[in-house]
Amino acid sequence: MVNLIGNEIKKIFAKWAIKIIILMAVILMIIECIMVKHEDEIYQMAYYDNASTIEFYEEELKSLNPENEEEREIYISDKSQVELLKLEEEYKNEEKWKFECITQNAYDYIYNINEIKYGSKENDKELKKAEENYNDFLNMLESGDWEQYTKQKLEIAKADLEVSQKELENATTINKEEKEQIVESNELEIECLEIRLNKKIPYDGSYMDEALNIYSSGMQTVLHDNEEIPQSALNEVRADAMIAKYALDTEKDLFNYKNASRAYSQYMESVGLMLLAVIIIVVAASIISEEFNKGTIKQLLIRPYKRETIWLAKFLTTIIVTIISMLLISIIAIIIFGVFFSFEDFSIYNVGVYDYNSGSAYSMNVFEYVGIILISKLPFLIMLSAIAMFVSTLTNGTALAVAVPLLGQIAGEFVNSLLGAGKKYRFLKFFITPNWDLSIYNFGKPAQFEFLNFKFSLVIYIIYLAALIGLSIYRFKKEDIKNI
Amino acid sequence: MENALIECENLYKKIGNKTILNNVSLQVCKGDIVGFIGPNGAGKTTTIKLITGLQKITSGTVRINGYNIQKEFSNAIEKVGAIVESPDLYMYMSGYENLKMIAKLYNNVSRDRIDEVVKIVGLENRIKDKVSKYSLGMRQRLGIAQAILHKPNVLILDEPNNGLDPEGIKEVRELLIKLAKEENMGILISSHNLAELETFCNKVIIIQNGEIVETSTIKDLKADISGNTYIIETNNSKKVIKIVKGAEIIDKENIRVECEKTEIPNIVRKLVEADIDIYKIEEEQISLESAFLKKTGGNKIG
Incomplete structure (x- = not known):
């Protein structure tokens, strides 16, 4: 044989x-x-294409009328998208964490402003507040103080938690589950922000930052356990999140590519x-x-x-x-x-x-x-x-x-x-x-x-x-x- | 027979409704070189495949060295070397590698034995070349080397002269005679080249349409057919046929006559009385090929 x-x-x-x-x-x-x-260059190529994307959106905006109720929503989101892309172009060659920060957070600020500006019920007070928030965000970017920015976010998150906890107390049996989810989601956000502050992780795309993002987005997906995602896929997301948490706890570089x-x-x-x-x-x-x-x-x-x-x-x-x-x-x-x-x-x-x-x-x-x-x-x-x-x-x-x-x-x-x-x-x-x-x-x-x-x-x-x-x-x- | 190396008894092979072999029995003994002759499609290769266990036997038995090929395959095949249809070689390997692989399948084949066999078949100079570069004749020789490597006592060769030049055929013939004599091998050899077999086989088995039609020694076979034919050489053929009934003219001086041996003196007496000069009377020498053609009723060979 x-x-x-x-x-x-x-x-x-x-x-x-x-x-x-x-x-x-x-x-x-x-x-x-x-x-x-050359992984970075391959990703960069997508960014380089911003100019043509902006052009595309602007062309579309011309044909949209914010006064028209049906087109309003698309107008607002397109407009926000254009402004976001322009902001990204501006910060393209700056420190990496700023760029990350913009891609992760800026859209919400811009969208808020546009929603009030072109929305049905224009409100000067709210608009002012939204613009202030956006300016704070931009100032934070300029000053380079990410910790300050994070602390602000933490405060907002804590306030949100209080609100949602109250809502949970008053919840009926029908929407109790939903409210619970919101509370858990807020708690998770606070946990992540605290980790960022405690471990001093700037928004810099470093391995710790990467791990934190994976943990945060992974656990959010698991929490909002919607029926569309099959259980086996959720299992994998949770596993990745747990690995990310382990990387954060032990400060091991597990996400370096x-x-x-x-x-x-x-x-x-x-x-x-x-x-x-x-x-x-x-x-x-x-x-x-x-x-x-x-x-x-x-x-x-x-x-x-x-x-x-x-x-x-x-x-x-x-x-x-x-x-x-x-x-x-x-x-x-x-x-x-x-x-x-x-x-x-x-x-x-x-x-x-x-x-x-x-x-x-x-x-x-x-x-x-x-x-x-x-x-x-x-x-x-x-x-x-x-x-x-x-x-x-x-x-x-x-x-x-x-x-x-x-x-x-x-x-x-x-x-x-x-x-x-x-x-x-x-x-x-x-x-x-x-x-x-x-x-x-x-x-x-x-x-x-x-x-x-x-x-x-x-x-x-x-x-x-x-x-x-x-x-x-x-x-x-x-x-x-x-x-x- | 006690010396029988291969013993086939009442072999039948049926594929579907078709009977390929019909009651085939044959024997190959120690020292025998048996010619296995038959027209295409007569069942030569099928018989060889049943003997070597490559095809299943419908009924009947094959014994090699006393072992039943179906029940005791390993023991039966142990001392068999064979080329079936054509030498089966790995073209992408060298001749030496081909032999080495066969050698590994037996316990008793040493490196020296490989070298010895290479020398026997005369491939020393080209043994390290890839087989794909070999001529057909060289492949035949390597095939024989593969077959005799493990010192079998039974050698079965299907058309071993295919592609060999006259010199090669002579070498193979001498090699087989030597193996039969010195190693006391039994050799079963099928071939189209009847003239070739005639010169070195001592037995012949003729197969036709799946049936054995003749098993005898070459001598007996020839005698059987040629026994009653004589050639008479005289000075005048035309005169002779007037005296000898049933004679036929071959040329001006030779006639052929079919008669009993005891008739010969009478014929001589008559010719002498008629004043005809007799130069020679002899039994006609018939070639194996003519004998074969007569046996099989003129079926073409080849």
Whole structure:
């Protein structure tokens, strides 16, 4: 068996296919490096386009009449948008936190002013107050004192909280829930502002700022638990928020994007895994059918080995080749990203992880993280191989054996959306695609659907794998080697 | 027979309603070189595939070295080397790598054995080249090397002379004779080239439409067909046919006559009495090919 596997591996690496795929992996790594390095410029390009956006809005404003009630709202929002964009243009080359601050906060001030100005009930007092607020905001930007600005915001938030708490007390049973949400939302805002002040985090786009923003917006989304967002997506948002909170508490830089560690884990999780899927499908689809088509299978079958042994050796070979490719791509990636950025990055920048079981976040070394991801994806890759080999054993054709596992992935998406569509389609949970990727249960994460769980998926997975292997071997043993 | 290496008994092979092999029985013994002859589609390759376990047997048994190929496959196939249809080689690898992979599948094949076999088939100079660069003849030789690498005692070769030049054919012939004699191998060899087989096979099995029509030694086969035909060389063919009934003229001096051996003295006496000069009387030498054509009723070969 070991000798058979050794021969199979030798055959695969003697051919060009796998070498070319690994070469492609390297090219994609270099592209990833360049993309990450120039991430800012790529975002900047969107800002550079402000001029044409302003033009577009101004053109539209000309055709709108604020006196007309139907068009008023659009007019106000367009007008505010134009003013915001102009303000952004003004501060484009200033300190980064100012720009961040504008994008995050200025729109509300401007909108308030415009709403009063063009609104149905013009009110001088309110307008004055709104303009004052806006001026305070601008002054704060000019003076560069973000703390002052934050303190102001904190006071407003506290006042808001008092109001909403009172409203809650007087709430009827019908709107109680809604009022509770508002109170919680206010409390969250206060918490975030206090963290900003205590930890001295300016609006500067630093990793702490980033973490605070993720925490704040994430928790707000979770609080306003509207029905439109599926539970599984909310779970992810909460997990990200908890990781952000962990980053804030420990002051660890978990949201830095321009480093080797991040580029490496991101590459392996997306491009790397895709290439590995391609490798295992191509190898599994051709490992049997190619030998049949070229006739070389005969020289293998007239040797003192049982046919089931030969089939299993080939199946194990696809897995071993995938693991070898995994290590190879991983090592090349570490070297390329290490050289491009810095090898120290791998020890400096850790990956934040949320443990769904204990409900706590922590961080781990990037190698440990990527290792867990890759190993947990192995069952999925093995299933792809089993499917490709099953088709290839049945038909002795390579093309179909490549196509079926790829189509299976598309079918998987359809099946998943049908599973969400209602009880009528619940039986599809016994299909392989919702269960073949066991990595979705990583870190105790619950499944997309409440009727799926790790144990169920594992049982379905094993049944399918055993059936595919069993049927393939049964067929392979009965196969008559046809005359050419 | 106690020396039988391959023993096929009453083999049937049916695919759907079609009977491919019909009650095929054959034996290959130690030291035998058995020619397996038949027209295209007669079932030569199918028989070989049943013997080597590449196709399932509908009914009947195949024993190799006493082991049943279906029930004790590994033991039965252990001492078999074969080329089926054509040499099956990995084109993207070198000849040496191809041999090394086969060697790894057995416990008893050392590096020295690979070198030895390479020398036997005469590929020393090109063994490190990719097989895709080999000529057809070189591939045949590498195929034979693959088949004899693990010192089998049974060698099954399907059309081994395909693509070989006359020199190559001669080499293969000498190699096979040597293997049969020195290693006491049993060799089953199917070939279109009947003239080739004639010179070194000691047995011949003729198959037609899935049935064995003849199993005998080359000598017996020829005798069987040629036994009653004689060539008489005289000074005047035309006179002879007037005296000898049933004779036919080959040319001015030679005639062919079919008769019992005991008739010969009578014919001689008559010719002498008629004052005809007799130079030579001999049994007609028939080639294996003519014998084969007669047996199979003129079915074309090749």
